[in-house]
């Protein structure tokens with residue numbers, strides 16, 4: 307069932323075993339998995355089925371700390387959530403990312419990568435990916451070009467797959483509507499969670515934009531509102547717990563992490579005619595694949611380094627083959643062109659058209675270069691740039707807090723204080739240096755580091771990945787949720803999304819978000835059966 | 839101690855620079871290098887390569903004043919017989935290959951350093967410092 311909250315009577319109370327708040331990648335996956343297990347769930351979405359300024363305005367807030375980030379536009383507050391924006395690059399977190407690592411303060415998840423593998427496997431199809439195959443050997447013979455003969459005790463290829471990218475709104479709206487066990491309400495904004503005497507959530511207060519309020523009574527509640535909003539909501543729920551729900555140890559909102567998105571360092575190839583096809587995007591029969599370069603886990607452990615995958619961006623002699631013009635307008639244009647070429651009307655048609663109209667320069671350059679490319683060979687490779695979404699270490703001072711401004715529901719807005727430490731960048735520099743050593747040994751070329759000591763932060767941008775604000779840890783003094791994603795101090799409240807990640811690794815987060823959502827759905831469905 | 843003439847060192851250095859990774863590197867280093875190259879080197883290869891070698895060498899010397907000195911080089915060559923052979927080698931291609939192998943071995947053993955951001959092998963650093 308799918309309904310607009312505005313069509314319900316004010317004061318209504320709805321009941322279900324499980325209430326999921328937030329219909330993005332995490333929330334939609336959970337609802338569908340619970341439906342598959344035959345468990346009834348109410349799915350609440352604050353936004354509408356389409357973009358609206360009124361809903362989006364609730365995401366506005368302040369940014370302090372690192373300048374190259376954003377709090378409002380990088381999230382989408384509508385059915386489908388931020389998957390309306392995402393670009394679809396996927397990989398699982400690496401086994402080392404789950405470990406307690408010497409050189410990485412506050413690292414160590416209470417679960418292992420092996421425990422997540424079966425859920426990663428199931429997550430692949432939600433994101434319209436290929437098989438759960440992320441070892442380079444899985445793709446032998448299927449990719450063009452050959453891997454560089456790098457010392458495999460130092461550097462190895464890292465496999466990423468590309469989702470179309472799956473827009474959860476378009477892809478799953480029908481399934482959500484048709485599932486008899488799912489009641490999905492949109493324009494349904496969670497305003498408060500009420501706690502009973504025993505400390506469990508007894509009901510959720512939910513409001514529409516016209517001021518209508520309804521209540522949900524469930525046995526268990528799941529917050530799946532995104533990495534910033536999960537923390538903002540918990541901090542706002544301070545009427546019964548002064549510092550907010552789950553915040554007894556002053557952890558909610560802390561340890562905010564993003565990936566350090568940057569193009570830094572470059573490789574001057576010894577042979578400018580050398581073939582680098584293996585490291586460029588591949589179309590395969592099942593899924594587009596992109597290979598990057600990573601230090602081996604042993605080397606990372608030995609050197610105490612953070613995780614990073616370097617993607618190689620060649621700069622060709624012929625300008626027409628270079629993609630340095632790409633910006634938001636170009637991305638919008640190419641997404642529309644792709645949709646039209648498949649005979650579809652593109653999603654977010656008007657939003658994208660406006661993005662292009664605002665800054666059409668890159669689109670003109672892009673179209674011109676793409677035409678020239680057909681007649682002009684690329685020539686030699688002049689240099690190869692290192693592009694990455696590098697890991698930052700968990701840092702308690704990097705955080706989401708509340709400020710004095712209120713949104714239309716009277717809830718305090720968020721302030722994002724993204725903090726990076728010099729050590730994060732020095733680790734990245736050392737990673738590039740070690741790659742430089744390996745490519746030197748293989749005679750591939752020489753690397754020039756793009757980071758000095760002390761490093762400058764001005765080339766670091768947000769990866770649009772909001773991570774860590776309700777982190778997972780067995781110890782309630784070090785984490786907000788336990789290994790089952792349950793808030794330590796509330797027996798029936800769970801968190802879904804990248805806010806539960808203990809560390810960020812370097813892989814883009816959505817595949818892990820979906821895997822954890824499936825795992826949580828299994829857990830709740832299993833618990834539900836236990837209760838009967 | 840291995841005796842090595844300055845001429846051989848310079849031969850070696852030019853060879854090294856010609857295997858240093860290509861265009862960007864040279865462009866960077868040749869920008870402010872004077873083109874008044876002695877005839878002796880002109881016959882050995884690209885003058886811009888030699889200019890680059892000198893520029894890198896100056897940077898190396900700033901950080902490691904003992905690099906490229908005769909005492910240091912004698913010891914260094916002693917530990918790397920391939921370099922002595924390379925310096926004797928008259929065929930430019932063979933010499934390049936030998937130097938390339940020596941650089942690769944340095945890298946493989948972690949004997950590299952960062953000079954002006956570039957990750958280069960110790961062999962490259964020593965020979966460049968010698969011609970600076």
Ligand SMILES: Cc1cc2nc3c(=O)[nH]c(=O)nc-3n(C[C@H](O)[C@H](O)[C@H](O)COP(=O)(O)OP(=O)(O)OC[C@H]3O[C@@H](n4cnc5c(N)ncnc54)[C@H](O)[C@@H]3O)c2cc1C
Pocket residue numbers: 327328329330331332333350351352353379380381382383384385386387388389391392393394395396494495496497530531532533535539769770771802803804814815816817819
């Ligand atoms: C430009 C861009 C590119 C990206 N590219 C990639 C990529 O290549 N690979 C990758 O892995 N990730 C990428 N991401 C990140 C990816 O989009 C997110 O990881 C993913 O969408 C997070 O899913 P989620 O369900 O946790 O949150 P969201 O998708 O943000 O969903 C949260 C939902 O909660 C709803 N909500 C919020 N507050 C309330 C409330 N009070 N009551 C009810 N509902 C509420 C929202 O409306 C929304 O629908 C990208 C992001 C951006 C912005």
